[in-house]
Amino acid sequence: MKRRYYRGHDVARALDIEELRQMARRRLPGFVTEYLEGGSEDEATLRGNLDAFAQLKFVHRVLVDVSARTVASTLFDQPCGMPLAIGPTGFNGMLWRQGDIALARAARAHNIPFTVSIVASDSLEAIAEQAGGRLWLMLLMLRDSTVVDRLIARADHAGCEALVITLDAPVLGNRSWDVRNFGRPLSLSLRSKLDVLHHVRWLFSVFLPRGLPGFGNLAEFLPPERQSPLDGSRYLTSQGNPGLTWDAIRELRERWKRKLVLKGVMAVADAEEAARIGVDGIVLSNHGGRQLDSEVAPIEILEEVVAAVGKRIEVMIDSGFRRGTDIVKALALGAKAVVLGRASLYGLAAGGQPGATRALDILRAEIERTMSLLGCATIAELSPVFLRRRTQLTAAGAGREPQLQLVGRTTKAEVS
Numbered sequence: 001m002k003r004r005y006y007r008g009h010d011v012a013r014a015l016d017i018e019e020l021r022q023m024a025r026r027r028l029p030g031f032v033t034e035y036l037e038g039g040s041e042d043e044a045t046l047r048g049n050l051d052a053f054a055q056l057k058f059v060h061r062v063l064v065d066v067s068a069r070t071v072a073s074t075l076f077d078q079p080c081g082m083p084l085a086i087g088p089t090g091f092n093g094m095l096w097r098q099g100d101i102a103l104a105r106a107a108r109a110h111n112i113p114f115t116v117s118i119v120a121s122d123s124l125e126a127i128a129e130q131a132g133g134r135l136w137l138m139l140l141m142l143r144d145s146t147v148v149d150r151l152i153a154r155a156d157h158a159g160c161e162a163l164v165i166t167l168d169a170p171v172l173g174n175r176s177w178d179v180r181n182f183g184r185p186l187s188l189s190l191r192s193k194l195d196v197l198h199h200v201r202w203l204f205s206v207f208l209p210r211g212l213p214g215f216g217n218l219a220e221f222l223p224p225e226r227q228s229p230l231d232g233s234r235y236l237t238s239q240g241n242p243g244l245t246w247d248a249i250r251e252l253r254e255r256w257k258r259k260l261v262l263k264g265v266m267a268v269a270d271a272e273e274a275a276r277i278g279v280d281g282i283v284l285s286n287h288g289g290r291q292l293d294s295e296v297a298p299i300e301i302l303e304e305v306v307a308a309v310g311k312r313i314e315v316m317i318d319s320g321f322r323r324g325t326d327i328v329k330a331l332a333l334g335a336k337a338v339v340l341g342r343a344s345l346y347g348l349a350a351g352g353q354p355g356a357t358r359a360l361d362i363l364r365a366e367i368e369r370t371m372s373l374l375g376c377a378t379i380a381e382l383s384p385v386f387l388r389r390r391t392q393l394t395a396a397g398a399g400r401e402p403q404l405q406l407v408g409r410t411t412k413a414e415v416s
C-alpha cells in the first residue's frame with residue numbers, strides 16, 4: 001500500500017525515519033540528496049543492508065512484566081541513554097549549517113556518543129565547546145604521520161573518549177553519481193546548479209550565507225590561500241594511504257591510552273586480530289554501502305563475530321539501521337550498540353538540531369516498544385532466543401516456502 005507522508009516542515013510531525021527522509025529529500029537539492037543517500041557502483045551493498053533485516057524474525061514471549069522497562073545501557077562501562085551512538089559522517093554542513101554541532105547536541109540530549117569525522121564541516125574544538133557531551137574522533141591514518149599526530153593531540157586536548165579509525169576506505173568507493181553531479185571537481189554541473197535554484201530553503205540557509213562548507217578539522221593543514229572545499233578535497237586525496245597495515249594500528253594502540261575503536265571491520269579474522277592487539281571495540285560496517293559493492297550486510301555476520309570476540313571487546317554495528325526493530329535484532333545477536341549513519345542525518349537534513357533529536361526520539365520509542373512487545377524489560381534480557389532466521393532459498397528449493405531456523409545453531413546444510 002502506498003503511504004501518504006506529511007508534506008510540511010514541522011519535524012515534530014514526523015512519525016518514523018522514513019518520514020524524516022521524505023522531508024529531507026524535499027528540502028535538499030539533488031546533488032546533496034545523492035551524497036546523503038547514494039552507495040557505490042550498482043548499490044547492491046546499500047540495498048542488501050536494508051533487506052537483510054527481513055531475514056531475521058522475532059518470536060515474542062507473553063505474560064512478562066514489562067511495566068518497569070528501560071532502554072538504558074552501557075558502552076565502555078559508561079552509562080548511555082540507549083544503546084546507540086551517532087557515527088562519523090563528513091560534510092554535515094552541507095545538510096544544515098553547523099550540522100556537526102547540531103548532531104552532537106542531539107546526541108548529548110540522549111546521552112549517547114557522537115563521532116566527529118576527520119572531514120567534519122565544524123572543527124572538533126567548536127563541537128566540544130558548543131555541544132560537549134561524549135565525543136569520539138574518527139580518523140583516517142593519513143600518509144603524513146605528523147598530521148595524524150596533531151589530530152590525536154587535538155582529540156586528547158578536547159577530551160575525546162575514543163579514537164575511531166576507519167579502515168574500509170583504503171581507496172574511495174566508486175560513486176558515479178558524485179562524478180556526474182560535478183562538471184569539474186567540486187564545481188557543480190549546469191544541471192545541478194539549476195536544480196539548486198528549485199530548493200530555495202536549502203539555498204538560503206546553507207549555500208548563500210557561506211557557499212559549500214569547508215573542512216573544520218583539516219583547515220590548519222592547508223595553506224591560508226588554499227582553504228576552499230576544493231583545496232581541502234585535493235589535499236585529502238593526496239593523503240590517501242592504501243599501504244596501511246596492522247603495524248600502524250599496533251603502534252597507535254601503544255600510544256593512545258583511551259578507547260580505540262576500529263570501524264569497517266567485517267571478517268572474523270580481522271575482528272580476532274583487533275582483539276589480539278588490544279583495541280577496545282570494533283564497528284562492523286560496510287560503510288553504509290558506499291565503499292565495496294556486493295558485500296554482505298554487517299547484520300548477517302554479527303553472530304559469528306560476537307561468538308569470536310564478543311567477550312573480549314565491544315562489538316558495535318552500523319549500516320542500514322532505520323527502525324527500532326532493526327536495532328533490537330542487532331542487540332539480540334550480541335551487539336553492544338548500534339551506530340547511526342543516515343538515520344540521524346535524515347533528521348538533521350529535515351530540520352537541523354530538532355530534526356536530529358526527533359530521529360533519536362523516534363528510534364528510542366521504537367526500541368522501547370519492540371522490547372515491550374517481545375517481553376523484555378531491559379536490554380540485558382535480549383538474546384538470540386527471540387529470533388529465527390529465514391533460510392536462504394537455493395535454486396533447488398525455489399518455489400518452496402522459506403524455513404525459519406533457530407538463531408545460534410548451525411545446521412548441517414549451512415556447514416556443507
Ligand SMILES: Cc1cc2nc3c(=O)[nH]c(=O)nc-3n(C[C@H](O)[C@H](O)[C@H](O)COP(=O)(O)O)c2cc1C
Nearest residue numbers: 087088089090117166287288318319320321341342
Ligand atoms: C553522507 C555520509 C557521509 C559519511 N562520511 C563518513 C566519514 O567521514 N567517515 C566514516 O568513517 N564513515 C562515513 N560514512 C559512513 C557512516 O559512518 C556509516 O558507516 C554508514 O552511514 C552506515 O550506514 P547507514 O547510513 O545505512 O546507517 C558516511 C556515510 C554517509 C551516509
